[in-house]
Amino acid sequence: MALDYKKLGMKCGVEIHQQLATRHKLFCKCSAAMQDKEPVFEIRRKLRAVAGEMGDVDAAAAYEMLKNKVFRYKVYLNETCAVELDEEPPHPVNREALDIALQIALMLNCEIPEEIEVMRKTVIDGSNTSGFQRTALVGLNGWVDTGFGRVGITNVCLEEDAAQILDKKKKSVTYGLNRLGIPLVEIGTAPEIHEPEQAKEVAEKIGMILRSTGKVRRGIGTIRQDLNISIAGGARAEIKGVQKLSLIPRIVELEAKRQLELVKKGRKVTRDVRKALPDGRTSFLRPMPGSARMYPETDIPPIQITEEKIKQIRKNLPELLTEKLEKIMKSYNLNEEIAGQIVSSGKTELFERLAGISEPKTIANVLTRYSKEYKIPDKKLEEMFRAIGKKQVPKETLEKMLDALSKNRPVQDVVKIAGDMLSEEDVKRIVKDVIKKNPDVMKAGRPEKALMGLVMKEVGGRAPGSLVMKIIMKELKTSFS
């Protein structure tokens, strides 16, 4: 039975963490690429529960927890320096990352503070060597529109990613320091989502806006989605690590139901952190921690954001992927699936450049499907398409060409494969010739079938079947009329 979420007083908020595709980390010049394979050495550290610095966290409990815990940190040559090791104060904020974060904040209709203050947020699980995460509020009071109504964006924060957990034992946790310090935006919505489908829509929309910048990281682990869900009489549950957006409505529904069951039984709903499972259910992770203490990062001076700066970023906001999609579908007469693949592959610009000189469908196919299979750099593909021009190439020949290209054969050789192709005029000539030589065929029930066989024998793969059929039909029409 479907739930009436309004009646339930369901409130849901979405929180998204997205890594930014900058060259360097947020507070040092280390590479943010996560390419180093093997660590060069390891250091061992302890963290202390600094009494009075823990916010609502129970300091005594934290003290006991940390007393016997050792944190092992793996150091990577190109991706770790003294900053990640907490042996050097942070360098000034990465301006590239700040600009991307401001761009995202503006695309989410946020206000930008006139002075951005970098904060230290206490973290004592060892995922940050310093014992805190550096984070700054760069946008607030924004919104996104959904089919169900407007949802507020309460915060866009620019922060450093945490170290990656590699191993966990009873008394020690091992972290890789290569991820620590990679720039991240955290986007939080107000708890103004009231329908499961709306939660998905909001997450999709924010994701689309993030990807529209072209400056966010893609791939596993580069984006993390959490949900906050409560019903009237229940309590806020934070659901961590939602893997697929399509699961969101199910998760929201199941969590609302879970809380409803407890409420009905007269049991207290506790504020929990829960883990999203692959089937949409969730499992208990830990009680909701108290809010972390936040205090100024005095090693980084406040950052002034001028009106001119905002104007300049606003002027250069990227086109949204949804707008791009519509434009491509219309301009090149492509269906939503193919156009969608082009847009989400991030190769829209390349596609548009090539679509003017070669056949759009073929290009779309190659860019979205074959390029993965054959692993050919975009530059080479572009060269090839420019050389082929308007000529139609059958699938088999195209595959032959891509294969040759992927084997590093020079582009001019590859194009020769297509060079044996017959032009439309050539095919027309052959069709006419065949009709002339085989007058009996025209008397058959379906002459095009028989003709096709005969013509293809002559063409021998030097023209696409679709083109041959098109010309046969045309010829038949003229000879019958």
Place this chain on the structure above:
Amino acid sequence: MYSKKIQALLKKKKIRIGDRVLVKKIGKETEGILMPQTDAGDPETLVIKLDSGYNIGIKFRNAGIEKSGTRQSKAGKEEAEYEMGKTRKEILKLKFDAKKPAISMVSVGGTIASRIDYRTGGVHALEDPREFLHNTPELADIVNIKRFVSPFTKMSEDMEPDDWIKTAKHVAKELNSGMKGVIVTHGTDTLHYTSAALGFFLRNLTKPVVLVGAQRSSDRGSSDAGMNLICAAHAVVSDIAEVGICMHGRMDDDYCLFIRGTHARKMDTQRRDAFRPINEYPLAKIWPDGRIKIKNRDYRKRDDKGRVELDAKFEKKIAMLKVYPGADPDIISYYISKGYRGFVIEATGLGHVPTQARKSWTEVIKRHSKDIPFVMTPQTIYGRINPSVYTNLRILYRESGAIPGGDMLSETAYVKLGWVLGHTKDMEKIREMMLTNYAGEITQRTLVGTFLY
């Protein structure tokens, strides 16, 4: 700090930092706690802590501010107060164990004994040993910090010889009042000068004097302050009756090194393990769990009897110079014209200064060395001055009267020269004293394993 204009307005409106306020600006309203502006921020920008915990800055131009009608939550208020350097009352409930060895703490400043006061952007010094216990409860299992004295607090870079003397006086007084030892908290930049000074100033030492600092402020979970203090507490109740520095031995939170005060040097601007022993093994490795591994048997053993004698006579008119290609010895004449009475010169290699060069330092030294001591130390940091292997060295040390500083650190030699000149102006006596070992500052053997230790 806010501008005078903002301060005046806040005063007029009776708004204090820490109050919950409403800032209005062209159709926008922001509510939160008014925070102080740091030195690095814009004095014309209000800093507001939002309910989310984040601070943002709002330019005061065209803005209005008033006290907010809504009440601040208790947690929020406490939070803001804490951030402004006010200590919670709960720490006053903490206690040391009277059965543990009684020691004194002499605090003269530094990161280890402070927290930042965001109200002024300045440093707020800890004033009660219980504040240390608050952050490092383990201390109560090791020592009873019975007395806490803070004659002054200074940034390390502002320390002067008079401050060493003051510190030494207090340490001597504490040691002579029956304490098991003294921990000195201090900034790190010039910690090794102070440790050398205490080494010379405190005669007949029979108990440990442990200097300790921190490279990371104690507000962060990763601060080295806690472990350094714990190891310092173990050192101060140990049988090593020496002045030494006790800080991180490695980047790991594994053990501390207890390094003789006259052989320690800050070798990195920021690392936890910046303090290294030079030309000597550390006295000991000390683990936070209390294990002590002696690395250098050349130390005085605790006997707790006898009074420590304060001998802090010091001549301040001394200078430390460094030679380098192109260095002009005229600088010496300048100093002498200003009344300077002794020099430590950081020499190159085995102890060279420009001798046959167009501008000869050796000649200038020769001209003055009858009344003014020139002590040579190695600018290589590691190693020992050798007065006789090359002709130029022989000219400098035999014919021109320079005093070879052996393997003394330049910083230690500087402190020692001031101390020696505080006792005598007789050139022969000065030379003799400079070459005499008073505080373990000169070693007899160069142990190769001490290089880059």
